[in-house]
Amino acid sequence: MSKGKNQHVVPRKDGWAVKSEGSSKASSIKPTQAKAIKEAIIIAKHQKSEVVIHSRDGKIRDKDSYGNDPHPPKDKKY
Numbered sequence: 634m635s636k637g638k639n640q641h642v643v644p645r646k647d648g649w650a651v652k653s654e655g656s657s658k659a660s661s662i663k664p665t666q667a668k669a670i671k672e673a674i675i676i677a678k679h680q681k682s683e684v685v686i687h688s689r690d691g692k693i694r695d696k697d698s699y700g701n702d703p704h705p706p707k708d709k710k711y
Contacts, residue, residue: 637680637700640673642666643687651676654685674699 638653640660649669650659653676660676663669666686673684674697681700688694 637677637682639683639685640677640680641685641687642669642673644689644691 638655641652641654643650643652644666645659645662648662648664649666651661651663651669651673652659661669661672663672670684670686673686676682677684677697677699683696683698683700685693686695686697
């Protein structure tokens with residue numbers, strides 16, 4: 634489905650990190666989750682991939698696709 638690597642927004646001691654799937658290094662670190670999500674969306678749109686948002690305990694709380702999904706789910710949030 635996606636061309637690029639999915640972007641994960643994960644908690645850190647010093648804020649929130651945006652990490653490409655499978656990468657050990659963060660591509661950016663932001664002070665708030667909201668700012669990290671905005672950054673992840675920019676990257677995901679460019680790479681036509683997904684944003685995977687984690688909660689403080691590390692569990693996945695949400696996902697959004699910015700790729701060319703032939704069967705996109707009906708998003709009830711927007």
